Amino acid sequence: MDYSSEPVKQNIEIGYGMKPQMVAVEEHRLLGILKPNAVAVERTGRAAVDSALQCPVGSPRLRELVKPGMRIVIITSDITRPLPSGQLIPAVLEELYAAGVDAADITIVFALGSHRRQTEAEMRRLVGDEVYQTVRCMDSDTTDFVRLGSTRLGTPVDITRVVAEADFRIGLGNIEFHYFAGYSGGAKAIMPGVSTRAAIQANHSRMVLPEAAAGRLEDNPVRMDIEDAVRLCPLHFIVNVVLDEHKQILHAVAGDFILAHREGCRFLDRLYKIAIPSRADIVIASQGGAPKDLNLYQTQKALDNAKHAVKPGGIIILVGSCQEGLGEKTFEEWMTGSASPRAMIERIQTDFQLGGHKAAAIALVLENADIYLVSEMEADFVRKIHLQPYRSVQQALDDALGKLGPDASVLVMPYAGSTLPCLAE
Numbered sequence: 001m002d003y004s005s006e007p008v009k010q011n012i013e014i015g016y017g018m019k020p021q022m023v024a025v026e027e028h029r030l031l032g033i034l035k036p037n038a039v040a041v042e043r044t045g046r047a048a049v050d051s052a053l054q055c056p057v058g059s060p061r062l063r064e065l066v067k068p069g070m071r072i073v074i075i076t077s078d079i080t081r082p083l084p085s086g087q088l089i090p091a092v093l094e095e096l097y098a099a100g101v102d103a104a105d106i107t108i109v110f111a112l113g114s115h116r117r118q119t120e121a122e123m124r125r126l127v128g129d130e131v132y133q134t135v136r137c138m139d140s141d142t143t144d145f146v147r148l149g150s151t152r153l154g155t156p157v158d159i160t161r162v163v164a165e166a167d168f169r170i171g172l173g174n175i176e177f178h179y180f181a182g183y184s185g186g187a188k189a190i191m192p193g194v195s196t197r198a199a200i201q202a203n204h205s206r207m208v209l210p211e212a213a214a215g216r217l218e219d220n221p222v223r224m225d226i227e228d229a230v231r232l233c234p235l236h237f238i239v240n241v242v243l244d245e246h247k248q249i250l251h252a253v254a255g256d257f258i259l260a261h262r263e264g265c266r267f268l269d270r271l272y273k274i275a276i277p278s279r280a281d282i283v284i285a286s287q288g289g290a291p292k293d294l295n296l297y298q299t300q301k302a303l304d305n306a307k308h309a310v311k312p313g314g315i316i317i318l319v320g321s322c323q324e325g326l327g328e329k330t331f332e333e334w335m336t337g338s339a340s341p342r343a344m345i346e347r348i349q350t351d352f353q354l355g356g357h358k359a360a361a362i363a364l365v366l367e368n369a370d371i372y373l374v375s376e377m378e379a380d381f382v383r384k385i386h387l388q389p390y391r392s393v394q395q396a397l398d399d400a401l402g403k404l405g406p407d408a409s410v411l412v413m414p415y416a417g418s419t420l421p422c423l424a425e
Helices: 045-054 085-098 120-127 129-134 197-208 221-232 259-272 296-306 329-337 341-350 356-366 379-384 393-404
Strands: 009-014 021-026 030-033 072-077 106-111 136-139 145-150 156-160 168-174 237-243 249-255 273-276 280-286 310-319 370-374 388-390 410-413 420-423
Touching: 009 280, 021 393, 021 410, 045 085, 045 237, 045 249, 072 085, 072 120, 085 106, 085 120, 085 129, 085 168, 085 237, 106 120, 120 129, 120 136, 156 197, 197 221, 197 356, 237 259, 249 259, 259 273, 280 296, 280 393, 296 310, 296 329, 296 356, 296 410, 296 420, 310 393, 329 341, 329 356, 341 356, 356 370, 370 393, 379 388, 388 393
Parallel strands: 030 410, 072 106, 072 168, 106 136, 168 237, 273 420, 280 310, 280 410, 310 370, 370 388
Antiparallel strands: 009 021, 145 156, 237 249
16 A cells, blocks of 8 residues: 555644643644744743842842841742742742741732632642741632722722731742733732732723733733732732743743833743744644643633634634633633523623633634633533533544645644744734
């Protein structure tokens, strides 16, 4: 038998929970695999964090800002985020101890936003045994808060009490594209990180405005409102990192919550804004695996970047284990209780609800493209939420090609939550 005419296929690894899947794509239809641009870096990992702390942006060193006896709060990410808190926090603690701060005066607060509470084991895993045994650790608490006023746009600044009453606040975070706040990191440690659900809902309601978009900062109403909240609840110092596709620290910034953040965003643009020659008929998009695909609420971030790369009438193959299901109560109610995607879009315009906003974001994508969801969720349940269920990326691709025909093009986004496709000029 002559195999010379068979198309050449490329085997591509797609992150999926703790165990990646492989998919074979014919090379003649593959428009590209969106991986980070090559950017030279001097230091990575803990060395990058130490260097950032030694040369902060727009601020004195942390050890020069704090004094013994101050009540100090370190705000860090929860289990749904890939931030390597175990590398950042020891470096920050060294700065604090160098200033004579006692461990008893430090509290580590995990910024839950609207996410579920964590187990003790999860908190311990995030910071490491030594830190967990030395420094008080707690989740943010939306029931015990202090109202500090309102932003200029009317968003209530309701902050977890231990954070609001601290003398000095340090925000940790990772910087990546955010589909309506422009970028993550910076002031997001305060809003939505340690804010109440009502406050987050008021802020996020502006996501429907056209200026609220990924990679946009200057006139973004959501980002502007977030940073205005810090006027009433000062964030005195930040340490933010940019992670590579393997969730390792590639770059770090420290210092002023705006100036250092913007420097980090500029680095992110050089790394993760990816030019594409054209939109594709089929886009395969993954969050990159655990922990960013624990539920559909988090996996949706990959979908929102992928929408910039798919043709009208195309198919997005969204890959995420979603082993914890949908991941948020209001999101689940909207996804399961809406008769159609259009119903969710119409509802969000008159009844903005946190959680419902992500359902509406998915519905907006469904107006333009089909979504094939590769997950661990039951098939009937996935159909109920207006998506097409799959267990295998390969099967989803084969079916997509069967629907769209032999000339269909394919674009692969293995780290879709991080990479932002931009049409080449």
